[in-house]
Amino acid sequence: MSRKRFDTHNCSIAGTLELVGDWWTLLVVREAFFGSRTFTQFLQNLGISRNILTDRLEKLVEADILEKHYPKAQSQRAQYILTHKGKALLPVLVSMMQWGDQWVNEAGGAPVKLSDLQTGEHLRTMQVETENLKKLDLDQLAITPGPGASTSTLKRFE
Amino acid sequence: MSRKRFDTHNCSIAGTLELVGDWWTLLVVREAFFGSRTFTQFLQNLGISRNILTDRLEKLVEADILEKHYPKAQSQRAQYILTHKGKALLPVLVSMMQWGDQWVNEAGGAPVKLSDLQTGEHLRTMQVETENLKKLDLDQLAITPGPGASTSTLKRFE
DNA sequence: ATGTTTGGTTGCATAACGCAACCACATATG
DNA sequence: CATATGTGGTTGCGTTATGCAACCAAACAT
Structure with a gap:
């Protein structure tokens, strides 16, 4: 198969x-x-x-x-x-890297560091938040069907 | 193998x-x-x-x-x-969802919508940025070895 | 007491992966 | 010019991963 x-x-x-x-x-x-x-x-x-x-x-x-x-x-x-x-795809890779830094390579420290090329500032940790920068955890999230939802998606989340 | x-x-x-x-x-x-x-x-x-x-x-x-x-x-x-x-892992999944919404399901619209359960505000698009909220593209990123870098990583990025 | 749901396990066929060998073409070296 | 080396693959073969269907025991419902 x-x-x-x-x-x-x-x-x-x-x-x-x-x-x-x-x-x-x-x-x-x-x-x-x-x-x-x-x-x-x-x-x-x-x-x-x-x-x-x-x-x-x-x-x-x-x-x-x-x-x-x-x-x-x-x-x-x-x-x-x-x-x-x-x-x-950069946000996908960076969020994976940050998760790995925190939960997989916790002992040895991050293998690779990303920073602002001009100022040298380090990166903000990527997080899920509203446009007002209010950080949202899983239990603060509403999951609803979007404009492209199928009937089964609609049935599931309505 | x-x-x-x-x-x-x-x-x-x-x-x-x-x-x-x-x-x-x-x-x-x-x-x-x-x-x-x-x-x-x-x-x-x-x-x-x-x-x-x-x-x-x-x-x-x-x-x-x-x-x-x-x-x-x-x-x-x-x-x-x-x-x-x-x-x-929430940021990883949300950044994947947003990438898919923009680049895969562009035609039909997002199947699923995430928002703030309390206020209903929708999510900010996840992006790579400094702590001052300066958005960084790939060519503005410095990639350097971190504290956990191996010798080969060091050689590659120094 | 009987049937149904739950949470799996097993066996088999097919697809994906890893490795080594091979190959044509392009470039470097003497 | 001749030869060696590097590049960008392809092919063959063995092993692993995945999909599907069948099976099964324990828990739950009627």
Whole structure:
């Protein structure tokens, strides 16, 4: 049996995972954020198998998260560059990094630190909040159907 | 060959993915956020296979993201409840949901809407920013080794 | 007492992954 | 020019993960 698809779930989390939820995929995106561009750079920085990397790069290009560029016209040496859609994954990766810093790597401290390139200020911890900056925990959240809700989603959350 | 482990990467994103990066795992956590507690609730709301759900619930309990409770002492009918560590995944799921709303479900609109239970205010879009609320894009970010950096991480980012 | 729900386990078929070997093309070196 | 090295893959093979259906014991409902 083939792997089950997530894009039928009427849920944006499932839709996101359908694109980047594969094993290795988000780490390839992380590498792109860290500056990798060529096949060999991804290969060495990740320790991934070549065929898997080929597959993931292809799928990320197809998903419009990476773009395949050929810097020299006559050469087939490609570079993989983040698209606008790909760069928009930054909050996902940073919130994962902050969760990992706090709950996985608590002992040794954060392996990587992010800060403002200009001022050196460190990052604010990402949190769920209203536009008035009121922080919301899970039990303060109302979960209701949105404009794109299916009938089953409606039935569940109304 | 067995699946390659991510927890050797000296990266908190990889460490996070080692715990929740499996196929289905983050959707199980989403269901816990949406209120599912029993095996059958997860089963019906996700459309997941029973053996896979058994495996994921076990691993999430082992990772201290879910806790297995037995409401009635003499019964073995369990409930799976989010721990503090599990609830801390909220920013990860919300940033994924917002990315999916914007880039995957753009046409139909968001399937699910989150808001402040008390005031009804809707959520702020999650973004990477300094403590002064200055929004940072990828090219404004300095990526440097943290206190837990390995020698290879040091070499890469110094 | 009987049937139904719950929370699983087991077996089997298919898909995904990891590793090594191979290959064509491009570039560097002598 | 000849040879070596680097790049960006593809292919084959063995192992692991996933999906589905069937089965099952304990708990609960009638």
